Amino acid sequence: MMRIVTLLVVALGLQMSPAWSSSSAVDATTEESAEPLLAYSGRIAGDRARTRLVIDFDRKPTVDIRYISNPDRIIVDLPATVFSLDPETFGPVGLFSEVRYGSIDRQSARLVLTAARAARIVENKVIKDEADKGYRLVLDAEMVSQQDFDALVRGQNWLGEGQAATVAATTIDPATASDKFVIAVDAGHGGIDTGATGATTRTPEKDITLAFAKILHAKLMAEPGVVSVLTREDDSFLSLSERVTIARQNGADLLISLHADTLRQPEIRGATVYTISDRASDNMAAQLAERENLSDVIGGVVLTEEPSEVTDILIDLTRRETQAFSISLAQSVIASFQGQIGLINNPHRYAGFRVLQAHDVPSILLELGFLSNKEDEKLLLDPAWREKVATHLVDAIRRYKAPLMANGG
CATH class of the missing domain: 2.60.40.3500 (Immunoglobulin-like)
Structure with a gap:
């Protein structure tokens, strides 16, 4: 169902293009560069x-x-x-x-x-x-x-490195994915944007999100009828707009962006699931969205206004439907984690995250835990815990997609 809406939106010429992409982006056929x-x-x-x-x-x-x-x-x-x-x-x-x-x-x-x-x-x-x-x-x-x-x-006649097309770390053959449920797994941060750092080990967030993304990707690829695409599979920087575009280019039915932030209150711990909203659910969500949206500034990206979309009832309906699907996915993740994976109080929150901005791709931002909490940090670095979280996340996705696929979505 969502794939049909996406194709209709693209046919109307409303698909957003990346605001920035590296002029030296890695092409699938490019050979490994010389030693740095x-x-x-x-x-x-x-x-x-x-x-x-x-x-x-x-x-x-x-x-x-x-x-x-x-x-x-x-x-x-x-x-x-x-x-x-x-x-x-x-x-x-x-x-x-x-x-x-x-x-x-x-x-x-x-x-x-x-x-x-x-x-x-x-x-x-x-x-x-x-x-x-x-x-x-x-x-x-x-x-x-x-x-x-x-x-x-x-x-300087330069508005950002927009000459090269965005290339996903893993890409999907459209013919192969035509009858599959496609999930874009986005490891937050990367490259020059290290993200948060562990309170004890000083491990950068970008390493934790990438390690977990690879585990989740492998599990999803083993699921019948599911194809997973990684937005990055190494220590590369991606702008927020590039992450969204990669999901769209691969016909994603879902985008899951992975993070492990820090807070000023080190006693707060547990996973949180965020969906997009013009108005933040609370002050903590608003501050977190503001920090995550600074990723482009950290990476030296030219900040431009998002492409204006044609005001149309179809777009509005698509956005509302997408938001409803995003909320449904968030609730499924929380239900799967309940009693198995530690959750923050009020685990479903919302704010204006730019990485969740696609009006036609249901998206969630999953905070796996907080690196400012020593107990959470220990879990985030534990391979067995990562496997457990990934297993429950796959279970949540399985529950979410079952009725959609039954209805021919």
Whole structure:
């Protein structure tokens, strides 16, 4: 049933396109890239007028610098790089309020400098190390007026890496999936966007969600009549819009986005199931949605207005039907977890999560637990517990889809 609605919406030309996708996205036929560079040392020093960044590499890097507004950021694109930098010496200083770095995909990495005040790179040079240990990247930043920064953004003829098509980590042959129930499994965060970190082990959320996604994917692929697609299967960054688009491109009947956040109240623990809503169910849900929606900012994505959809009764009905299916799935997950997997109080909550925005794909965001709670953190790292949760989640999906498939959906 949902697949028919999706095809009708696409036929009307209403399918959303990705707001951003990496210009070096991994094609299914692309060979593995060469061994990544190693950024083995770095330091940042300066004040609110001028700030210098120095990064030492084992081999010569290529550098591409761009500027993004709202918020103002300087983006430094690099080849695939393993970062081994000390946050004590390579952290926010002077002109920059936040410094993030990490992989984007198998071929590229990124340094994102969030400006405390408008700034530009006035000198960018790569020099050979005096001791012949490698190469040194030196970036000198200088304050500029907001007007000048805005002019930089407008003058670079760059609105984001939209040249390449979005490619799922796993893709489905349309002929194979035509009579299957397709589920998009989305491992939250990835690459430069590490997500939350464990209270005790400092394990990044992106690793936990990916490990669980692979377990869930394997179990779903063993289910009769079900096909699973992973939005990512490695440590790659995906924008929120890309995640939604991957689900759509594969004709997904469901999207399940996996997360393991942190809270300021370390005593709170348990799984939570979120669905989308213009109005948050509570303050905690609103704050969580705000943090999750910052993923694009962290990754250096140009934030643009979502494509406006034609105001039509069909679209409105589709959105309402999709929301009803999303709520039904959330209730099925909670029923399957009850008494088996720890749940937070009021486990079904809702807020404006951008990754759940598809009007034609029922979607839930599953918080597996909270990394700010030591007991939850221990469970999240336990392979046996992950298997147990995945088993109950598959059971919930089985219950959810049974009446739909019986009705020819």
